């Protein structure tokens with residue numbers, strides 16, 4: 001038992017070491033070499049386009065179920081479906097939009113990044129980068145971190161809109177709340193602070209996913225099996241970290257009044 | 259040009275290089291031979307510092323490069339070499355043309371407009387043409403190897419480390435590659451380190467030959483001398499005999 005906890009902590013520290021080494025190497029090369037603009041553009045479009053449909057669909061249904069739950073609860077408490085727009089909007093913009101989008105992208109783009117970089121590692125393509133005058137931080141990691149940090153907040157925005165539309169459909173057709181009221185509930189109670197709250201979180205998640213997935217890829221060993229293991233680990237670690245970071249970020253942002 | 263002294267390298271407690279000592283002369287071809295798994299690839303990866311040795315010393319033009327850690331200094335060091343990977347290590351997300359041109363952007367001042375011309379020229383050197391738009395996955399093993407060689411040649415390195423340049427090639431193509439290596443030495447004074455299992459090629463192109471065995475440089479000698487050596491390990495290797503001091507661990 002203690003042995004297992006000890007091993008877990010050791011692995012955790014080792015991986016934290018690998019990640020911070022990779023991030024500092026990125027900072028080093030970002031300051032010293034021009035950005036790989038083409039790679040960054042390719043990655044940004046790939047992440048964005050890959051995930052837009054599934055992100056929108058996920059949050060459409062989330063918005064719908066939120067409206068349904070809020071409607072039933074409000075009916076029970078206040079015998080009228082009040083503030084549905086506000087409840088749906090708040091949950092989406094501050095919490096579910098950023099978290100669910102981060103989850104979806106981890107599964108789609110994050111896994112792909114680990115698999116690709118992991119394969120490059122086990123077939124010596126990473127070493128080849130070094131011998132041809134560049135390095136993985138500059139050629140692979142920096143473009144992906146930037147791509148994730150652009151694509152994920154933008155996708156989160158899309159997801160928020162799509163979720164609120166889902167909520168609107170359910171409240172209009174299932175709860176009998178008119179769209180004007182629903183939209184008004186959103187407009188009156190949700191401000192730029194809430195948008196900011198969600199935006200900061202999703203940018204932070206984006207950074208975290210990109211770092212975890214790139215780092216797992218770069219430290220892959222052991223052929224095709226190793227690539228599979230690294231990919232699974234990257235997805236699991238990213239998802240757990242998203243939830244853990246979400247709590248702490250929310251607490252910090254709330255204490256700052258955002 | 260390069261001095262290797264008592265070089266040591268282990269992987270996970272298994273000592274692969276125990277104490278390797280030899281030197282590489284500028285403008286010559288040094289061939290490294292030795293059984294499969296004796297650490298030939300490991301050795302040249304230490305030279306270009308894709309791996310960090312555990313002990314011993316590597317001097318490059320008199321400068322100790324054994325434990326350089328600074329990323330900029332390492333990048334600078336690696337610029338001095340061309341490296342042909344045993345399995346090619348082509349970037350499979352890029353086309354053949356983009357692969358061959360890859361190093362030009364980072365290691366030379368060549369304007370991008372000249373890349374297609376250089377790519378064509380270097381592919382022709384290794385006997386390939388009209389494959390610029392193909393992907394590495396669409397090539398045969400031998401073609402990959404040659405594209406990878408073209409990628410190395412494109413950056414005109416003064417020192418090239420070849421990890422089995424002719425393995426997987428037919429005898430005629432192997433001969434062409436051997437002539438290419440000799441030609442680079444003759445015409446441009448390129449220094450080469452060649453790992454090979456092909457004894458015929460080795461005698462043909464080498465100035466110096468190094469035989470690795472049991473983590474050491476068992477024999478280092480000029481090619482002519484090496485051919486007639488009475489070192490039993492080298493003899494067995496040259497003759498390709500299963501009887502001799504080198505025992506392969508085979509269990510039924």
Ligand SMILES: Nc1ncnc2c1ncn2[C@@H]1O[C@H](COP(=O)(O)OP(=O)(O)OP(=O)(O)O)[C@@H](O)[C@H]1O
Nearest residue numbers: 269270274292293294295296297298299300301344
């Ligand atoms: N990254 C690594 N991690 C663990 N062990 C390794 C690693 N690289 C090489 N080895 C081990 O080191 C030994 C030597 O490997 P190396 O690739 O240098 O052999 P080689 O002489 O090039 O063989 P071959 O002629 O088959 O290419 C092998 O036993 C291999 O298992």
Ligand SMILES: [Mg+2]
Nearest residue numbers: 298299344421
């Ligand atoms: Mg090898």
